[in-house]
Amino acid sequence: MHPKQICADLALLGSSLVLDGDELYIEQPENVYPELEAFVQSYKKRIIKYLQGEYSEHEHNVKQTIDKIINYFMGIDQDINRKIDDWFNHDYDSVMKVMKLLVLFWENGWRELKESVSNFESEETDRLSLEIYDRAMSYFKGKKA
Structure with missing residues (x-):
């Protein structure tokens, strides 16, 4: 998201998100269910970057693509799954890059597989995510031609 x-x-x-330095706060947290507060926490790093003005649409597209790929591996039903399946069946190198990315997230502390990887991203995962995104876009654009 x-x-x-x-x-x-x-x-x-009625509960705006406020950035104080590198800390994220929910104003009037009594308006927010605990589950929603946990959801916000799972996207904390991305939200902070966004509030600092350092989160571009391109970066979001890359991260959203990775989120969809992770959902695919988790067996979550989404419209894009058939396209991802087709791509992976034709691009073994991309599958290997995704496997490496998942290992990197794991090494960065990602244990709750249904939780966003947002708080477990690093320069290395960002670089690899961009490579995967570029390969995916290249594949899908090539399929449309």
């Missing part, structure tokens, strides 16, 4: 949408959704509840 885009951090902008998370911020907007919380603002609708």
Whole structure:
């Protein structure tokens, strides 16, 4: 989910997200269910980057693509699964890069597989995510031609 949408959704509840240095706070947290607060925490690093003005649409597209790939591996039903399946059946190197990325997230502390990888991203995972994204876009654009 885009951090902008998370911020907007919380603002609708009367609980804006506020950045104080590198710390993220929910104003009027009594308006927010504990599950929603946990959801915000799982996207904390991305939200902080967004509130600092350092989260571009391109970066979001890359991270959203990785999120969809992870959902694919988790067996979560989504419209894109057939396309991902087709891509992986034709691009073994991309599958190996995704496997390496998942290992990196694991090494960075990602243990709750249903939780966002947002808080477990690093320069290395960002670099590899961009490589995977570029390969995916190249494959899908080539399929449309």
